[in-house]
Every structure is written in structure tokens, then in C-alpha cells.
Amino acid sequence: MNPLDGVRADRRRFLELTGLGALAIAGSGVLAGCGDAKTGGGPGTTDKGQLGKILPAYVPATALTPDIPGVVGANGFTSTPVFLKYPASPVTTVTGVPGKGGSYTTMTPLWGSIPSSKGNSYYETVNAALGADLKMQPADGVNYEKILPPLFAGNKLPDWMMIPSWNMGNLGFADAVNKFADLGPYLSGDAIKAYPNLAAIPTAAWQSCIWNGKLFGLPTFYSGATAGGALFFRKDIFEKEGINPDSIKSPADLEGIAKQLTDPKAGQWAFGDFFDYMAHVFHYPGDPYRWSVDSSGKVVNRYEMPEYLEALNWFAKQAKAGYVHPDALAGKKEEGKQRFWSGKEVITGDGTGSWTGADEESGRAANPAYVKAAFKLLANDGKPAMPMNPAASMYSFLNGKLSADQIKECLSIANYLAAPYGSTEWLTVNFGKQGLDYTIKDGNPQLTEKGSKEVAQTYQFLVTPITPVPVNPGHEQVAKDYAAWEADMVKYATKPSFYGMNITEPAQYANLNQPMVDVSQDVRYGRKPISAFQDALATWRSSGGNELRKFYEDVKNKYGTGQ
Amino acid sequence: MTALHEAPPTASARPSRAEARTLKKADRRRRFLRDRALVVMTLPAIALVLVFNYAPMFGTATAFQTYSIYAGFWHSPWSGLDTFRRLFGDPLFWSAFENTLTLSLVQLVLFFPVPILLAILLNSVLSTKVRTFVQSVVYLPHFFSWVLAITIFQQMLGGAGALNQFLRSHDLGTWDIMTNPDTFKLLVTAQVVWKEAGWGIIVFLAALAAIDQQLFEAAAVDGAGRWRRLWHITLPGIRGIVVLMLVLQLGNVLTVGFEQMLIQRLAVGRDASEVLDTYAYYYGVVNANFSIGAAASLFKGLLSLILILTANKVAHLFGEDGLYRR
Numbered sequence: 083m084n085p086l087d088g089v090r091a092d093r094r095r096f097l098e099l100t101g102l103g104a105l106a107i108a109g110s111g112v113l114a115g116c117g118d119a120k121t122g123g124g125p126g127t128t129d130k131g132q133l134g135k136i137l138p139a140y141v142p143a144t145a146l147t148p149d150i151p152g153v154v155g156a157n158g159f160t161s162t163p164v165f166l167k168y169p170a171s172p173v174t175t176v177t178g179v180p181g182k183g184g185s186y187t188t189m190t191p192l193w194g195s196i197p198s199s200k201g202n203s204y205y206e207t208v209n210a211a212l213g214a215d216l217k218m219q220p221a222d223g224v225n226y227e228k229i230l231p232p233l234f235a236g237n238k239l240p241d242w243m244m245i246p247s248w249n250m251g252n253l254g255f256a257d258a259v260n261k262f263a264d265l266g267p268y269l270s271g272d273a274i275k276a277y278p279n280l281a282a283i284p285t286a287a288w289q290s291c292i293w294n295g296k297l298f299g300l301p302t303f304y305s306g307a308t309a310g311g312a313l314f315f316r317k318d319i320f321e322k323e324g325i326n327p328d329s330i331k332s333p334a335d336l337e338g339i340a341k342q343l344t345d346p347k348a349g350q351w352a353f354g355d356f357f358d359y360m361a362h363v364f365h366y367p368g369d370p371y372r373w374s375v376d377s378s379g380k381v382v383n384r385y386e387m388p389e390y391l392e393a394l395n396w397f398a399k400q401a402k403a404g405y406v407h408p409d410a411l412a413g414k415k416e417e418g419k420q421r422f423w424s425g426k427e428v429i430t431g432d433g434t435g436s437w438t439g440a441d442e443e444s445g446r447a448a449n450p451a452y453v454k455a456a457f458k459l460l461a462n463d464g465k466p467a468m469p470m471n472p473a474a475s476m477y478s479f480l481n482g483k484l485s486a487d488q489i490k491e492c493l494s495i496a497n498y499l500a501a502p503y504g505s506t507e508w509l510t511v512n513f514g515k516q517g518l519d520y521t522i523k524d525g526n527p528q529l530t531e532k533g534s535k536e537v538a539q540t541y542q543f544l545v546t547p548i549t550p551v552p553v554n555p556g557h558e559q560v561a562k563d564y565a566a567w568e569a570d571m572v573k574y575a576t577k578p579s580f581y582g583m584n585i586t587e588p589a590q591y592a593n594l595n596q597p598m599v600d601v602s603q604d605v606r607y608g609r610k611p612i613s614a615f616q617d618a619l620a621t622w623r624s625s626g627g628n629e630l631r632k633f634y635e636d637v638k639n640k641y642g643t644g645q
Numbered sequence: 646m647t648a649l650h651e652a653p654p655t656a657s658a659r660p661s662r663a664e665a666r667t668l669k670k671a672d673r674r675r676r677f678l679r680d681r682a683l684v685v686m687t688l689p690a691i692a693l694v695l696v697f698n699y700a701p702m703f704g705t706a707t708a709f710q711t712y713s714i715y716a717g718f719w720h721s722p723w724s725g726l727d728t729f730r731r732l733f734g735d736p737l738f739w740s741a742f743e744n745t746l747t748l749s750l751v752q753l754v755l756f757f758p759v760p761i762l763l764a765i766l767l768n769s770v771l772s773t774k775v776r777t778f779v780q781s782v783v784y785l786p787h788f789f790s791w792v793l794a795i796t797i798f799q800q801m802l803g804g805a806g807a808l809n810q811f812l813r814s815h816d817l818g819t820w821d822i823m824t825n826p827d828t829f830k831l832l833v834t835a836q837v838v839w840k841e842a843g844w845g846i847i848v849f850l851a852a853l854a855a856i857d858q859q860l861f862e863a864a865a866v867d868g869a870g871r872w873r874r875l876w877h878i879t880l881p882g883i884r885g886i887v888v889l890m891l892v893l894q895l896g897n898v899l900t901v902g903f904e905q906m907l908i909q910r911l912a913v914g915r916d917a918s919e920v921l922d923t924y925a926y927y928y929g930v931v932n933a934n935f936s937i938g939a940a941a942s943l944f945k946g947l948l949s950l951i952l953i954l955t956a957n958k959v960a961h962l963f964g965e966d967g968l969y970r971r
């Protein structure tokens with residue numbers, strides 16, 4: 083029997099009870115004639131041949147040598163270089179003033195308190211150096227995705243704005259992006275050589291800025307190898323327990339030490355909720371990818387893969403065994419860092435961007451013994467692999483209403499903003515004026531009290547040079563550990579299916595994913611059996627999943643899979 | 646009309662319908678002139694209601710469109726009742742609807758009487774010091790946000806909270822309160838009681854204060870005990886307010902704590918925590934399917950209106966004032 087039959091009967095009864103029966107019956111006749119709502123717009127992606135014509139040339143910067151250079155790994159991915167100290171004699175990469183006195187409105191997200199723009203000497207310093215008036219208008223990063231749709235709807239876009247990839251979902255970006263300027267005529271191929279600092283941006287980062295066969299974006303905060311995250315552990319606790327982290331190579335090994343690391347009476351649990359960071363361990367596509375092409379060439383969703391089921395089962399087993407912190411199982415994700423810092427969770431998952439000196443400072447404040455480390459890549463089958471995220475996931479765009487001269491001025495400004503770490507321009511863009519906003523202490527720039535009130539990440543969200551591993555004075559070891567982990571990780575870097583293709587799914591499938599997210603949570607927290615997941619999957623397939631597969635098959639046939 | 650003029654002289658004391666109309670008109674004019682200062686004072690409030698309550702109602706047009714943010718209200722294509730067909734065809738919507746109704750019912754039975762009981766209890770405390778103190782303590786949680794309230798619950802009753810750590814340290818096993826979907830409705834109600842019951846007593850305390858004290862004294866002289874006085878004086882004295890609050894509550898039956906559900910969704914899962922408001926949020930706002938969100942909200946608004954009018958009618962049938970005097 084169809085489980086939905088009962089629901090429908092209830093519904094009819096309910097409508098009759100409330101006097102809406104007539105409406106239900108009249109409505110069904112009218113409705114039968116209507117088709118499903120579909121919205122226009124293509125998949126937004128671009129095939130490889132087209133890419134070759136659009137992508138700018140790559141001329142790496144050679145003026146500076148990092149203390150720990152990047153390591154070239156598999157598939158052309160490179161680990162991030164490390165400067166342990168700011169170079170003593172910064173180089174100058176831009177001659178003259180880039181701007182021509184133009185005035186531009188901007189909008190960038192900011193995750194932090196927004197500084198006053200009135201009499202802000204940092205903005206004044208940078209604008210003077212740029213020779214243009216960039217009106218910086220940072221907006222709350224947490225609510226950024228709610229600010230964007232009205233801006234597009236009202237056609238009130240600023241001249242230059244940043245949009246992170248995770249805020250594009252509800253914009254129908256393949257349509258939205260047409261409001262911005264096509265930068266191809268100015269940057270494609272050798273044209274970019276007019277802007278040497280932009281030419282030093284690696285090709286993979288440019289690739290993630292292309293929609294509908296056109297180069298629209300300027301990448302910010304990209305790297306040569308972006309992992310979706312890592313599994314972290316408390317090195318100090320491992321040492322105390324006498325566990326050698328290098329002996330942990332698989333989920334089974336993790337399970338093997340869980341009991342030893344769990345002591346509820348002392349308020350310590352082995353695991354946090356790191357399920358979202360397990361995709362590479364079980365080899366199914368993790369976010370932002372959901373689709374993959376299997377060995378037989380068939381397009382499959384992650385939810386259909388036996389690997390995903392295996393991961394769900396594994397995590398549910400740990401949850402049921404009581405190895406996962408109860409607050410993590412209560413969905414208190416936002417307190418996860420605090421639990422890890424204070425040692426309530428010994429093993430957790432997080433983005434690699436969280437492995438910083440600032441994190442160590444917070445951790446030491448909670449527990450003076452705090453040392454964070456990441457496992458070398460685990461794998462359930464002994465074959466470690468790390469699918470790479472798109473090189474950049476934040477991009478800035480120039481308004482399509484700008485004239486060619488204005489676009490050229492903005493690109494010259496971008497060339498200044500993209501000056502590499504170790505240049506005088508980088509110091510100005512990131513720290514403002516020496517003596518006023520920052521001073522040099524032990525070889526590193528440090529914000530003054532005035533600077534810490536005025537300097538915020540704003541210009542950096544318009545475009546950046548390749549980002550080195552950040553080093554906080556006094557925490558050099560963190561940067562060294564991170565560099566060593568990444569150098570090992572890039573050996574196993576892979577290009578997942580649909581890598582860096584900027585695909586926009588048709589809007590009518592937007593609601594397909596939520597029930598799967600919900601049920602997979604239920605199963606891995608041990609609230610529902612695996613059969614509930616399989617039931618939901620069947621519904622997913624019939625209510626649009628198979629149609630969406632067809633969409634991805636078309637993308638694959640027409641545009642390839644980004645390999 | 647002529648029939649009225651031929652009416653017997655006894656009835657002529659009552660004005661004719663035409664006369665009544667002119668009288669009423671004059672009366673209305675007189676009343677307006679008398680109350681004009683008060684009328685002017687209400688204008689800002691009326692403007693607020695128009696701007697923030699009535700103007701946004703045009704947004705419900707999206708429920709009948711295939712709404713796209715790029716096209717806006719004016720250019721999005723009309724889709725008739727298609728959105729509603731999709732909405733009513735979605736079993737997840739009906740499970741959210743069912744959750745909303747059961748949760749409302751549970752809260753009506755378990756939450757609604759609590760402020761009344763508390764108010765009567767407090768009213769019987771003679772020491773003003775004790776009364777003010779207790780009142781302040783029970784008011785306080787109302788001013789906490791739901792995030793804070795639920796964090797406090799998690800810290801106290803959660804799997805690693807004070808209670809369970811105490812049970813653990815005495816080897817008494819643990820008690821799963823915060824992540825048990827089966828008892829979630831009771832948990833949610835308990836949270837509402839903790840947070841809002843104190844605030845809810847204000848209106849009942851005012852009603853209690855309005856009861857003539859002489860009635861109690863007279864009853865006491867006649868030998869009525871504590872319970873008799875409660876039954877025959879206190880409860881009838883606040884009946885009107887209780888009915889009014891109940892009618893208002895029924896209008897809100899389909900609004901059961903959006904934030905509370907959103908925050909605890911991961912803890913107990915979708916099945917237990919999805920209500921109409923969170924459904925509209927996840928399937929309407931988060932995924933930019935604004936038409937579906939608008940349709941779900943419109944459906945909810947319509948039902949609420951029907952409920953509140955029905956409840957009001959019932960109140961009138963029982964001779965109470967309800968929302969307004971007839």
C-alpha cells in the first residue's frame with residue numbers, strides 16, 4: 083500500500099470539515115491543466131574547448147621566495163607556500179598610481195564588526211594609494227545571502243561587489259551573472275599581461291570565475307590546492323594516552339581508539355560530529371559536489387552510492403556506542419570549536435582555514451596544553467584520496483553598466499590589490515599606513531589600537547594575491563605543521579567529477595535535497611534505521627532525482643566533467 | 646415604512662427606522678467631535694497597521710505566481726493554483742501540518758491553564774515582598790531569547806548537562822531528554838511554560854485585582870471556605886478574560902514557536918520538529934521557492950482566521966464578550 087494514501091484521505095476529510103471541500107474539488111479540475119513550473123536559464127557551465135579560449139595566461143610571480151615553498155602534488159595541485167616572517171625589504175610591484183580618480187561603490191561581506199567609514203584613515207590611505215575613491219560598504223557576512231536577492235530584484239547593484247559561491251544557490255546564478263561585466267575582452271589570453279599581478283593568479287582560480295562561457299569574476303582567497311576540510315585531533319591528549327596518530331589510517335582504526343578516548347564521567351568524548359568531513363575517507367563526493375560519474379560512466383548522486391551508505395552506517399554505529407559528544411548529537415554545531423578547545427571532544431572535523439595561530443590562542447585559553455593536529459588522509463580501503471574543491475569560492479564582479487574605461491580603471495586597481503605577500507602594496511592594502519594603523523614588530527606588521535578599530539577585510543574581498551599560510555607571531559609551529567600536512571595531502575589530490583564547472587541546477591529541483599539532508603541526519607544520529615534512508619531515496623528518485631540526473635548527463639555530454 | 650407609522654402608540658416610543666438612522670448619524674457625529682483627540686491619537690497606530698500588516702498582504706500574490714526575484718511581482722508569470730496543488734501534494738507539508746496541530750493541542754491543554762493557576766496562587770499570597778519577588782523571578786525568562794533558553798535547557802538537561810553528569814557520577818544511568826523525538830512535544834511545552842508562563846500571568850492578575858473584595862468578605866461571613874470562594878467568586882470573576890485569551894490563543898494555534906523548532910531541528914530531526922512555519926522557511930525561503938512559502942503561509946493565515954472567528958462565535962453563544970462586544 084502506498085503510505086501516502088492515508089495522508090491524502092486525511093487531507094480530503096480535513097478540507098471537508100473546514101468547508102473547503104468545494105474548493106478542493108473545484109481546484110482539482112482547474113489544476114489538472116497546469117504544467118509544472120519551470121524557469122529559464124541554462125546550466126551556466128562551459129566546456130573545455132571554450133575554456134581554453136577564455137582563460138587568461140599564467141605568469142607566476144618570482145620576486146619573492148617563501149620560507150617553505152609550495153610542493154607540487156598529483157594532478158597539478160600545489161600546496162600553499164609559507165612565509166614565517168614578513169620579508170624584511172618588501173618589493174614594489176606597481177609603478178605609479180593605478181586609478182584615474184574614478185569613484186566606485188562596492189559591497190563585500192564582513193564576518194566581524196563593521197568599522198566606521200567616516201574619517202576612516204585606513205580607507206583614506208588605501209584609496210589615496212589606489213588613486214580612486216572606492217566607497218567601501220561591508221555588509222554582515224552571516225546575513226549576506228538574505229541581502230543579495232533584493233539587490234538583484236531591485237536592480238540596485240553596486241559597481242563592484244563580492245559574492246561567495248555558497249550564497250549563489252538561491253540567486254539562479256546562471257541568470258544573475260549576466261548583470262555583470264564580461265572581463266574576457268580585457269583579461270583573456272595574453273591581454274592579462276597588462277596587469278602582471280593579476281597574471282600571477284593561477285589558472286585554476288580563473289577557471290572557477292567562468293559562467294555561461296564568459297569570464298565574469300575576480301577570484302579572492304584561493305589557493306593551489308583547496309581541500310574540503312580535514313579531521314583534526316588533540317595531539318596533547320593523544321600523547322597522554324600514548325596513541326600514535328600515524329597508526330590511524332582508516333575509519334576502523336578510529337573506531338579502535340574511540341573507547342579509550344571516551345570518558346563521559348570526566349566529560350570527555352572521542353568524537354564530534356565530523357560526518358561532513360568524511361566524504362574523502364569513504365570516497366563519495368562531498369560538498370560542494372553532489373554528483374559523480376562512476377567507473378561505468380553513469381551519473382550518480384552521492385546518496386545513491388554504497389560508499390555513502392557505508393559512511394552513514396559507520397557514523398550511526400559510533401553515535402549508538404556513545405562515542406560522540408551528546409551536544410554534537412543535539413546539533414549544537416556552533417559550539418563545536420569550544421568543545422574541541424576545552425577537550426570535551428578529542429577528534430573533530432573542520433575547514434583547513436581554521437588551523438591557525440589564532441585557533442591555538444583560543445585553544446590555549448581553554449586548556450594550556452592544547453595542541454591541534456590533523457590526521458594524514460584516512461581511507462576505508464587503504465587508498466587515500468582528496469578531491470579538490472574549486473580553487474576559489476569567493477569572487478568579485480564588476481557591474482555590467484560600467485563603461486570600458488571604467489572597467490580598465492577597476493582592473494588597474496585590482497592589479498594593485500593583487501600585489502603579492504611581501505610587497506609594499508600588500509602592506510598598504512592589508513594594514514594601511516605604517517606608524518598610524520600598524521607598526522612592524524619582530525619583523526611582522528601589527529595593527530595599532532587605531533588600526534584594529536579601522537582595518538577590516540574589505541579590499542581583500544575584491545581580489546587577492548595567492549594567499550600564503552597565515553603566520554601569527556609566536557605560533558610559527560602551527561604554520562609549519564599545516565604546511566607539512568598539506569605537502570603530504572597534495573600527493574593524493576584528485577579532480578572530482580564536474581570539478582570547477584560552476585553548474586547552476588534548474589530552480590524546480592531546489593527542494594529535492596532538503597528531505598535527504600534531514601533523513602541522513604536522522605540515520606547518522608541513530609534516530610532512524612538505514613531503511614528510512616532508502617525509502618527517502620526512492621521518493622527522491624521519483625520526485626525529481628532521476629530528472630536531475632538527466633540534467634547532469636546532458637551537462638556531461640555537452641560540457642564534459644571538468645577533468 | 647407606512648406600516649411603522651401605523652404602529653400602536655405604545656411602540657411609538659421607539660424611533661422609526663429612518664429616525665433611528667438620523668439619530669445614529671447625529672450620535673456618531675457627536676461622538677466623533679467629542680472623541681476627536683482620541684481618534685487623532687490612534688492615527689499613527691492605524692498607519693503602522695496599514696504599512697506593516699496590510700501592505701505586505703499584496704505579497705501573497707506570489708502564491709499564485711511562479712515568482713522569480715528577477716522578474717518581481719509585476720512581471721512574474723501567473724500560475725493559478727498550481728503552487729497550491731504542489732503544496733497539497735507534498736506529504737512533508739501534511740506532516741508539518743499534523744505536527745503543528747498536535748503541538749498546539751498539547752500546548753493548549755498543558756500550557757494554557759498554567760498562568761491562570763499561577764496567578765490565582767500568587768494572588769493568594771499576602772506578603773507583597775514575597776509576591777513581587779516571585780513575580781520578578783517568573784517574569785525574567787520571558788526576556789531571554791530562544792537561543793539562550795534552549796542553551797540553558799541543554800546545559801541542564803542535555804546528554805552532557807548537569808543532570809546527566811550527576812546521574813553518571815552516581816552510576817544511575819542517563820536520561821535522554823533533549824534528543825528524544827518521542828517526547829519532543831512535551832519538552833517544547835515545558836520550555837514554553839518555563840519561558841512564558843510568568844509573563845502570561847500579568848493579564849490574569851489584573852483580572853483578579855478587578856474582582857470586588859466585598860464579595861469575598863461577604864462569602865466568608867456566610868461561611869464559604871477557600872474552595873467555595875474560588876469556585877463561586879474567583880473563577881467566575883475572571884471568566885471573561887480567560888475566554889478572551891482562549892479565543893486569541895486559538896487564532897494563534899498554527900503558530901508554534903518558529904525559532905524554538907529551528908534551533909532544535911538537528912537535535913530531534915525533521916519528523917518531530919517540522920511545523921508549518923519551518924516548512925515555509927526551508928522549502929520557501931532557504932531554497933528561494935518563494936511561491937511555495939507564500940502559499941503555505943496563506944493557507945495558514947486563512948485557517949487561523951476561520952479558527953478565530955469560530956472561537957469568537959462560540960464565545961458569544963456562551964454569553965461572553967469574546968474579542969469584541971456584540
